[in-house]
Amino acid sequence: MSKILIIEDDLSIGEMMSIYLYEDGYEVKRAENGRRGVALFRDFQPDVIVLDLMLPDMDGMQLCTTIRQTSHIPILMVSAKNEVSDRVKGLQTGADDYLCKPFSMRELSARIQALLRRSNAFPSALGPTDEINAGNITLDLEKRCLYVGGKNIETTFSEFEIMKLFWQNQGRVYNREELLNRVRGFDSQVTERAIDVHIANLRKKIEIDPKEPRHIKTVWGVGYKFLPI
Known part of the structure; x- marks a missing residue:
């Protein structure tokens, strides 16, 4: 069972994502601020992180940079900011995908599936130990x-x-x-x-x-x- 960490301060959106992904078969944990998110990242060891850009105690970009210093884990950044410059900045910071609010739970799940599929795939004649x-x-x-x-x-x-x-x-x-x-x-x-x-x-x-x-x-x-x- 793949593990998803959601770092989202909006209670209704966070709960909605948690319930939908849980029903999709994922093990889900949620943090409502960046500090709690960092703690769960270390203890929970998720396979994918869904990271909100706007958090009450720190900027999502800052948190993404912090995670990237120690991990290659796929990060899906979510935000109400939909300008091209915001999406580009998110990717430059270290996010692997960027999803603009509002979004459907079906699309969220599809994006996560794509990230997991890529992270687990080695489609090559070369073995993974090469x-x-x-x-x-x-x-x-x-x-x-x-x-x-x-x-x-x-x-x-x-x-x-x-x-x-x-x-x-x-x-x-x-x-x-x-x-x-x-x-x-x-x-x-x-x-x-x-x-x-x-x-x-x-x-x-x-x-x-x-x-x-x-x-x-x-x-x-x-x-x-x-x-x-």
């Missing part, structure tokens, strides 16, 4: 770790999934829709602009000069590809 190297970059599939020059580089769930896909299919060009389907499945309504954000973040983490990338190359008018050298 470690792959390209110059000073190493990808450990079993530990879900990315190393650059021997240093462990923190990545979000979606960033790692994109990197894994690139690595297992070096030189192949992927368009934004293909990459979006990879990291979130077909249930997400998030704009393909999210992929550009993840690519920009990955370049900052693995490239010597993100403005002149050697590894993650743009194929103009098509998408992106990964080159080991």
Whole structure:
């Protein structure tokens, strides 16, 4: 049974999400503020976090950053803020998906299913224990770790999934829709602009000069590809 942690200060919305997801077969715990959310994150060890952007004691972006310092757990951010800039900022902070209020419980469940499906999948001829190297970059599939020059580089769930896909299919060009389907499945309504954000973040983490990338190359008018050298 997958475990879902909901961090939401609105009692009615939080209770509604908890009941619906419980009836969907998940083990659910809910926190009404960021401090309680951090405690449950450590004790409950959830498989997915549903995180409200506006919390009474801390900003949801701040909490997302805190969680990302120690975990790659999929994070679904929910908020009444629906501007593109808000969604982009959420993804840049470390969220793997962004759902605007009001939303249906059915869509919430679909988004969670997509995140769980991606986090549990290893659709490749490579086994999950394989470690792959390209110059000073190493990808450990079993530990879900990315190393650059021997240093462990923190990545979000979606960033790692994109990197894994690139690595297992070096030189192949992927368009934004293909990459979006990879990291979130077909249930997400998030704009393909999210992929550009993840690519920009990955370049900052693995490239010597993100403005002149050697590894993650743009194929103009098509998408992106990964080159080991």
